[in-house]
Amino acid sequence: MKQQTRTLRLLVALLGTLALVATACGPTGPTSGGTTAAPGETPVAGGRLIEGSFADIKTLNPMLVADVPSSTVTGKIYDTLFFADPKNGELKPNLGKWTISSDSLTYNWEIDPKANWSDGKPVTGEDYLTGLKLVAMSKLTVRKSNFQDIEGWKDFVDGKATTISGVKVDSADPKKFSVKFAKVFCPALVNAFGSSSGPMPTHIFGKYTAAGQADAIDKAPENTAPTVSSGPYVFKEWRKGDQVILTKNQNYFKGSPLIDEYVFKIVADATVLAAQLKTGELNYGTVEPKDLADMEAQQNLKVFKYQALSYTYIGWNVKSTTAPALQDKRVRQALAYGLDMDAVVKSILFGQGTKMVAHHPPASWAAPGAGLNQYPYDKAKAEDLLKTAGYTKGGDGIYAKDGKPIEFSIVANSGNKTRETLLQVATEQYKAIGVKVNPKLEAFETMVDKLTTGNQEIQGWIIGWSLGLEPDPYGIWHSTQIPNPAAKTTGFNFGAFTNADFDKAIEAGRSGNCSQAERKKNYETFNKILNDEQPYMFGFSPNTLLVVPQNLRAIDPGTFSATWNLEKWWFKQ
Amino acid sequence: MRTYVIRRLLYAIPTLVAIATITFLITRLAPGDPIRFFTFGATDLTREDIEALRAAHGLDKSLPEQFALYIVNAAQMKFGNSILYHKDAMSLVLERLPNTLTLAVSALVLQLLIGVPLGVIAAVNRGKWIDNAVRFFGVIGHAVPAFWFGLMLIIVFSVTLRWLPSQGVLTVGKDVWDIGDRLKHLIMPAFVLALAGIANYSRYLRTETLDVIRQDYIRTAEAKGLASKTVFMVHALRNALIPVVTALGGVLAFLISGALVIEQVFTWPGVGQFTYAAARSKDYPVITAGVMLGGMLLVLSYLIRDIAYAVVDPRIKVK
Numbered sequence: 001m002k003q004q005t006r007t008l009r010l011l012v013a014l015l016g017t018l019a020l021v022a023t024a025c026g027p028t029g030p031t032s033g034g035t036t037a038a039p040g041e042t043p044v045a046g047g048r049l050i051e052g053s054f055a056d057i058k059t060l061n062p063m064l065v066a067d068v069p070s071s072t073v074t075g076k077i078y079d080t081l082f083f084a085d086p087k088n089g090e091l092k093p094n095l096g097k098w099t100i101s102s103d104s105l106t107y108n109w110e111i112d113p114k115a116n117w118s119d120g121k122p123v124t125g126e127d128y129l130t131g132l133k134l135v136a137m138s139k140l141t142v143r144k145s146n147f148q149d150i151e152g153w154k155d156f157v158d159g160k161a162t163t164i165s166g167v168k169v170d171s172a173d174p175k176k177f178s179v180k181f182a183k184v185f186c187p188a189l190v191n192a193f194g195s196s197s198g199p200m201p202t203h204i205f206g207k208y209t210a211a212g213q214a215d216a217i218d219k220a221p222e223n224t225a226p227t228v229s230s231g232p233y234v235f236k237e238w239r240k241g242d243q244v245i246l247t248k249n250q251n252y253f254k255g256s257p258l259i260d261e262y263v264f265k266i267v268a269d270a271t272v273l274a275a276q277l278k279t280g281e282l283n284y285g286t287v288e289p290k291d292l293a294d295m296e297a298q299q300n301l302k303v304f305k306y307q308a309l310s311y312t313y314i315g316w317n318v319k320s321t322t323a324p325a326l327q328d329k330r331v332r333q334a335l336a337y338g339l340d341m342d343a344v345v346k347s348i349l350f351g352q353g354t355k356m357v358a359h360h361p362p363a364s365w366a367a368p369g370a371g372l373n374q375y376p377y378d379k380a381k382a383e384d385l386l387k388t389a390g391y392t393k394g395g396d397g398i399y400a401k402d403g404k405p406i407e408f409s410i411v412a413n414s415g416n417k418t419r420e421t422l423l424q425v426a427t428e429q430y431k432a433i434g435v436k437v438n439p440k441l442e443a444f445e446t447m448v449d450k451l452t453t454g455n456q457e458i459q460g461w462i463i464g465w466s467l468g469l470e471p472d473p474y475g476i477w478h479s480t481q482i483p484n485p486a487a488k489t490t491g492f493n494f495g496a497f498t499n500a501d502f503d504k505a506i507e508a509g510r511s512g513n514c515s516q517a518e519r520k521k522n523y524e525t526f527n528k529i530l531n532d533e534q535p536y537m538f539g540f541s542p543n544t545l546l547v548v549p550q551n552l553r554a555i556d557p558g559t560f561s562a563t564w565n566l567e568k569w570w571f572k573q
Numbered sequence: 574m575r576t577y578v579i580r581r582l583l584y585a586i587p588t589l590v591a592i593a594t595i596t597f598l599i600t601r602l603a604p605g606d607p608i609r610f611f612t613f614g615a616t617d618l619t620r621e622d623i624e625a626l627r628a629a630h631g632l633d634k635s636l637p638e639q640f641a642l643y644i645v646n647a648a649q650m651k652f653g654n655s656i657l658y659h660k661d662a663m664s665l666v667l668e669r670l671p672n673t674l675t676l677a678v679s680a681l682v683l684q685l686l687i688g689v690p691l692g693v694i695a696a697v698n699r700g701k702w703i704d705n706a707v708r709f710f711g712v713i714g715h716a717v718p719a720f721w722f723g724l725m726l727i728i729v730f731s732v733t734l735r736w737l738p739s740q741g742v743l744t745v746g747k748d749v750w751d752i753g754d755r756l757k758h759l760i761m762p763a764f765v766l767a768l769a770g771i772a773n774y775s776r777y778l779r780t781e782t783l784d785v786i787r788q789d790y791i792r793t794a795e796a797k798g799l800a801s802k803t804v805f806m807v808h809a810l811r812n813a814l815i816p817v818v819t820a821l822g823g824v825l826a827f828l829i830s831g832a833l834v835i836e837q838v839f840t841w842p843g844v845g846q847f848t849y850a851a852a853r854s855k856d857y858p859v860i861t862a863g864v865m866l867g868g869m870l871l872v873l874s875y876l877i878r879d880i881a882y883a884v885v886d887p888r889i890k891v892k
Contacts, residue, residue: 050745055850056842058657066611067657139629140659142612145619191617218659239749240668241842242741263745268840272740275732281745445605445855448613466614475616490609490623492616 043553047571048261052273052285056241056266061223062196063134066142071195073244073264076566078200079231079253081109081128081193084469086558089365091189091469095123095199095230095253104184104514107193111175114253117201117228123253124202125169125177131198132164133209140218146191149181162211186514190470201228232257232567242266257567277301277547287545289350295547304546304557307363310466311356312419313539314339314410314426316459319496323408323459325435330389331406332534336375338382338433339426345540348421352545356538358527359473363559365516366471366523372531382433391434399434407436410460414441419462422539426462452490454483461494462539469560471523472510477530479503497535502526574883581879585872592868593647596861597640607656607855608632630656630858647865653858655851662858666844666866672742673843676835677828679763681821684770689817691771692778693810699783707775714772719831723765723838730761737761740840762839766831770824774817781813788812822878826871 057070062078065071081096096109115123132150135143136157147153152165170176181188204227208217217223226235232254233246244264248257265282267273274291276282278298287295287303295303316326316335325331341355357374360367383399391399391406398405410426412419420441427437437460442450450458465476475481479498481491502525509522530536546557551572556565608627612618627633630653631642646652652662695707731739738744738758747754785791786809794804833845840846848863 048746059659064659066615139625140654142615142618142622142626144625145617145622148619187617218654223659239743239842241672241847242743242840243745261746265741265745266840266842267740268838272840276740279735281738443604445603445610448610449605452609452613472617475618481616489620492614 041553041572043258043568043570044573045258045260045570047259048263049259049284049569050263050265050282052265052267052276052282054267054269054273057238057244057264059223060226060235060238061134061217061220062198063131063138063141063143063200063217064223065196069264073246075195075231076233076246076262076563077226077229077231077235078195078198079115080195081111081197081199082189083564084560086556086561086564089363089469089560096193098189098193100189100514105182106178106180107189108178109176109193110173111177111199112253113175115230116251116253117203117230118234118249118251119228120251121201121203121228122175123199123230124174125167126174126202127199128177128179128197129164129167129169130202130205130209131200132167134198134200134205134217135196136164137209137213137215138217139215143196146194146196149183149185149188150192151180151182159211184511184514186510186512186519187470187472190468194469199230201230204228233262236261252567254567258570259566262566274547280549283549283552285547287547289348289352289542289545292350292352292545295545300550301547302550302552304548304555304562305352305543306546306557307354307361307559308466308542308544309361309363309468309559310464311361311539311541312422312462312464313356314422314537315461315463315495316535316537317456317495318535320408320456320459322456324404325389325391325401325406326408326459328389329533330385331391332537333375334382334385334389334433335430335435335537336534337378337385338435339429339537340377341537341540342377344422344425347425348418349540349542352543353540354543356541358531358538359477360471360523360527361467361541364467364471366520366527368524368527371524371528375534379433386434393434397431397434398436405436406434407438408459409438409440410462411440411442411447411458412462413444413447415444419464422462426537451494452483452492453488454485454491454494454496456485458494464539471519472506473523473526474506474510477502477526478506495535497533499529499533502529505529574880577883578876578880581876585876588872589865589868590644593644593861593865594640596864597643600855600857600860601636601639603855605855606632607857610855611656630654643861647861652862652865655859656856657851657854658856658859662856662862663866665859666847666862669842669844669847670866672841673829673832673836673845675759676762676766676832676841676843677825679759680766680770680828680832681825683763683767684774684824685817687767688771688774689778689814691775692780693782693813695775695779696782696786697805704779707779711772711776711779714768714775717768719765719768720834720838722768723761723835726761726765727838742842758839762835762841765838766828766835769831770828777817778813781816782809785809785813818881822874822876822881825877826874829867829870829874 053069055069057073058067059065059070060074060077062074065074079095081094082091083094085092095115096111098107098109100107111123111125117123132147135141135147150164150166152161155161156164166180168178179192204222208220224238229235229249232249232252234249236245236247238244243266246262248260250256267276270288273282273285274287274294277285277295292303295301316332317323318327320326345351345353345355354362357372386399391401394400394405400406410423412423423439427439430437447461451461476492478493481493482496482498483489483491483494505522505525509519509526512518512522546562548555553570553572554565554568608623612623631639650663654660655662655665658665691707695704698704727739730737737760742755742758743751744754791804791809794808832843833849835841836843836846837849844863844866848860851859851863
């Protein structure tokens with residue numbers, strides 16, 4: 001997972017807000033059931049949960065979070081208004097419950113009457129407003145766009161107003177508040193009410209939101225040492241570069257957690273992490289597929305396997321003038337048939353993954369249930385498609401048209417073994433269908449620069465996407481997101497794929513009818529176009545392999561959340 | 574002497590400016606834009622968000638402008654806010670300095686405690702098996718790559734025997750002031766960091782001691798009828814140690830830079846590990862703060878060495 005963490009740093013981080021995806025259909029990937037207490041077992045309090053990570057946290061202010069480790073720890077201190085069902089991603093009331101007005105513009109919230117900060121003060125609608133003001137005033141946050149459609153947002157950001165007019169706190173009941181948007185935007189629920197939107201304690205952070213404070217929030221000491229908590233754990237200590245220690249919040253509104261302490265421990269790499277899970281120095285962590293057999297052989301450990309909301313793919317520059325073959329849909333389809341992805345999953349991921357043929361991973365509710373071409377490995381069909389596209393096989397075994405062979409480069413980031421191996425396999429298997437691939441390895445940062453700026457050196461590339469709760473694919477696939485070197489604009493639609501119906505489906509999915517059923521229909525159209533056009537060889541979605549001790553009870557992780565019921569976990573003595 | 578120190582301090586200025594310039598150029602000319610890297614995959618960010626972030630870190634300015642600002646600020650020890658941590662880069666680096674110094678000073682102590690006696694024993698037993706063993710160790714200890722040696726120790730003492738912890742500075746659940754636990758974490762990284770120095774000192778001391786015991790004044794001392802132990806301890810060893818003591822300043826600089834690799838292997842949360850992580854994520858302010866701090870320590874330790882030379886050995890004239 002290390003490699004993905006790096007690729008997708010921000011995305012997942014946002015655990016709900018920044019990100020993409022929202023509710024859910026049943027899990028289709030492999031999942032293991034939770035281990036609730038067996039009959040006769042009585043939960044006991046005590047113990048310490050120690051999670052292993054390769055990187056330290058950067059901040060403990062959810063408004064500033066932009067990386068996975070910080071998000072992991074901050075999420076245990078600041079609870080969110082809703083939580084995602086672990087198995088199907090459906091949003092459920094947590095700190096708050098909500099209703100949406102018939103015009104889909106106003107969200108009415110009511111915070112749980114029992115919800116208090118750890119110092120006993122109630123969590124209120126004002127605290128939500130404080131969170132928003134902090135984002136608006138910070139110069140270093142990456143979250144401003146999450147709130148840009150809230151009425152009065154821009155005036156507050158520009159200093160023309162002292163509050164955000166669209167957010168109204170009920171004067172009779174401070175637990176109630178409403179948020180009005182200027183336009184319908186389906187991802188708003190996840191983006192504007194998720195983990196980066198508070199509530200933030202007004203009695204602590206209010207002093208940073210007063211007029212004339214400018215970006216004081218960016219320097220607040222509470223960013224690294226939070227004093228109160230709304231989540232299951234409260235901050236105790238951050239030993240920089242080594243460990244973060246949290247203790248249980250006795251006042252947690254869902255009940256005091258059973259496990260006394262949560263520790264986030266930094267280790268060197270995946271090998272050390274696996275070794276420390278075996279010795280018990282760590283008792284919570286995800287391992288790589290190569291370590292799975294070893295983990296399963298341990299009497300004291302158990303492994304949860306479930307589909308991750310991410311995929312690794314080979315992308316094609318469909319507008320490439322230097323590799324014109326990639327402009328032809330039939331060639332791209334041939335490339336889909338010509339690579340045995342099931343075998344790749346077996347060899348690289350030890351079977352712990354799922355072949356992908358469109359954008360949304362099967363676990364997401366936005367994924368189409370059926371009707372997609374699965375592109376089973378079929379060399380003959382691949383070659384037939386190349387012939388249909390007007391190519392003939394030359395003496396060197398490579399297909400060519402007008403004297404020009406089908407030849408292009410695929411670049412992957414060096415040091416990422418999974419992607420390096422995929423590149424090697426693709427090169428060999430494509431050669432077998434008469435397509436010449438020039439494999440290239442580059443530093444990740446160089447690749448990021450070339451891809452996001454639309455450098456036309458790029459013909460094919462291997463990278464991954466990690467998706468979030470909200471499935472809106474606009475940022476990755478809409479035609480406005482095609483990087484344009486001439487205009488110096490960047491974007492994530494690296495391969496410049498576009499299609500009128502496709503754009504329309506994406507737009508309707510975010511600003512049309514926001515019911516899940518309607519959105520699902522739009523995403524079905526979207527995924528079917530991708531499935532047919534194959535602007536990516538969609539690769540695979542890996543499984544998360546979560547390892548915990550045998551005696552950990554009540555844990556019930558899934559694709560959308562692993563720690564949703566953390567306060568109920570306990571260790572059987 | 575005072576003029577000498579002042580002059581040496583003035584000499585340090587161009588050195589530091591050169592380090593600052595080179596660091597700036599290397600970070601900026603290396604491929605990859607930090608904000609693009611930082612926001613990669615954040616698909617709901619607007620272009621305005623990204624530009625605002627770039628402006629907040631001064632990266633929207635032209636390279637010469639950035640450089641001018643950087644030098645002016647660096648002169649006041651300001652390196653800007655870390656892109657990842659949203660905090661002053663130098664203070665973040667300084668937070669990690671005590672850990673690096675603990676490691677470096679422990680390694681230095683180990684080098685002296687082990688290296689010096691080994692060299693002396695070898696010299697006294699010249700030509701015997703023990704001398705050969707020390708000389709063999711002198712070569713091996715110097716040639717073995719530190720990261721490999723560190724991994725070997727981890728396999729033996731942490732994974733197989735489970736005697737020592739392999740990562741970090743403290744066991745989870747232990748108090749910050751648990752000295753015993755800290756020492757257990759310190760042993761392996763300090764020893765690995767010290768290894769090359771132990772080998773060096775043993776060779777150095779052996780040669781120096783052999784040199785000294787051949788001197789006329791030693792023969793004179795022996796001829797006076799002094800006990801050979803006294804001759805050795807008072808006359809021989811003391812003189813043999815002079816160059817060792819004076820070299821300490823330079824060694825400390827070597828140890829601080831060497832800690833970079835060791836800190837990776839043992840996840841030791843020091844300046845090296847932190848700066849390396851910053852380099853991987855293109856966090857410019859932290860990279861420059863880390864490198865400048867290293868540079869300053871280096872200049873300082875060479876200065877101490879030169880002063881020590883002048884003080885200990887009057888034959889070296891202060892120029």
